[in-house]
Amino acid sequence: MPTLNRSALALACLLLVSIFCVALYATLGVPKPLAAWKWMDIVSEGGTSVMSALWVLLILAGRPGGRVTWLLAGGLAAIMLGTWADCMDEFFIVPKDQYWDNWLEALTPIGMLTLTVGLYFWREEQFSLNEHMQKRERLFRDHRSFDRVTQLANADYLRRQIRLEQKRHPQQEAALLLLDINHFHLVNREHGAREGDRLLQAITHLLLLNLRPQDLVCRYAGDRFAILLPDTAAAAAGETAAHLQRVVALLAHHTREGARIEVSARAVCAQAGSSPESLLAELNAALEATPPLRMPAARFA
């Protein structure tokens, strides 16, 4: 993996420079007697340096390359070297007529400046990513809640969102909609789980394209999607349900091998007045009460 190599390379560089720094102090400076060592300073400066090095590695391992990544990592690396030089100061006395150690220590504020610029651009980057996440999340983020296949939030996130919506806008009517793909299990049986996942991804895009910015789409479980519609009356929710069923039925989905899959969906909705658990139980029961039409026998061959 390239990110791992990048981290390994950075770790090697940081180690080399730190060792070089120690050597520099050891050759040009005079060692302090053990009695003059200030342990608190050594621990806090050395600790800051080690932590900064760890942050550099985490940033490089966790982020794709690019301007923001380099600014953050570069800033932290400079802070690491600056504090490391500071720490060396505790062990060696550098003659007053030499200035190189001051330059080394000046790396700390320069690093902080670079890090700040990096954070500013990171914030801008975040705004554009938020736009991408619209309708997939609302108000708070929890990365553990995202489904790997569809990149939608899961049922747990949905339940928390329903509760939050009820708490934030007790006067407003919100609606919850469940949408279930008809005969989805046959897609898995006939074309494999990979094709099933591709169909779920297609449906996800379709739903995202057909909803308002304030709506939230979650993958409830399996082939069942849940959509939270804030500030929506029953009639409007019913229209949305009908509309989503129409667009799903119009989807011309093809497998990777080019086979056309007929898709249709059932949707039910209710006003989100009760607890998320009872609301979802009620909607699940409503979906089960309206089973899809039996597949024509030809599908079985």
Added chain:
Amino acid sequence: MNLAYYQAGTRFIPARHQAALLLEYAHSQELDSDALLRGTHLFERDMLATDTRISPADYLRLLANLKAALNAADTSFMLGQLLLPGHYGNLSHALLQAGSLRQALDILITYQAALSPLLAPHLAMHGDTAVLYWTDSCIASGQRAFVVEMMMAAVAGMTRWLAGERLPWQFRFNRTRPSHIEQYAVHLGSALRFDDYLDAMSLPAAWLDKPWPRGSAMAVSAALAAVPEAERCRSLLATLYDYLLERVRVAPTLEQVSAAFGISAATFKRHLAAHGTHFQAELDQVRAHVTLQLIHTHGYGNEQIAAWLGFHDANNFRRSFKRWTGLTPSVLREKLSQPGT
């Protein structure tokens, strides 16, 4: 009676059966095969070789690896969809052509070793209700819930596919209500009950004999005729269960049973301990299951059940039942009369 049985460490499951399905699923989820095979003696190239055999313990290890690596609430349910009818040669052909639910379940139970090596299915009639319940064959305690989800999803998925419609299964689980209840709701349906004594799925008995659209009696018997007799064996615990169920009224002793199994009592004890259980626990389980059946089918009171099972008196039975299940018979009757949620 046929007393050929397998144990948790017996290597008899062809790797290209269940293990290959797990590998295929891991690949479809973009999971490295190393993560799946970690801690087993297996390599990816072995999986498709015809002569590689794995033990139930290996199979459990693969499942545990997959569960940990994917860390998704739907893993057991998705695997279940793949496992039945599966790709097990003639047995899968027989299942695909089964004429009715009864025939499919009959194949599943008879060929448990090949189709469900970790969990033994049993079919019982509780009055007008057909109950398919599952007992341990070779399960580590922490993995039971996962395997139960997997096998129930497998049977529910297969019967839904072959019947051409969703069957009205009602599910009961010997576990507390899970946090991922939505997976149960979507993959199994809303008729769920937790904190139950059994892991069971039931439906009205009339569904057992409703003909299935793809059924072909001739194809089934041809396919089954080609299945080696050796594949009819069951697990040690399932064999013991069946043996005790037949003789539950006389409550055989450990010595009698080990003699019937053709091994010494000490060896038999050791085998059971290796499966995390002991003789009395297995006997109590059978007696508890029979009690449930008697209550459901005949509405027996404590007196009648005590007499049927050979207890001295109803009090004695009541105390024993509490020890087996944690509930007195009257509390259990009360629970049974409540509608499932």
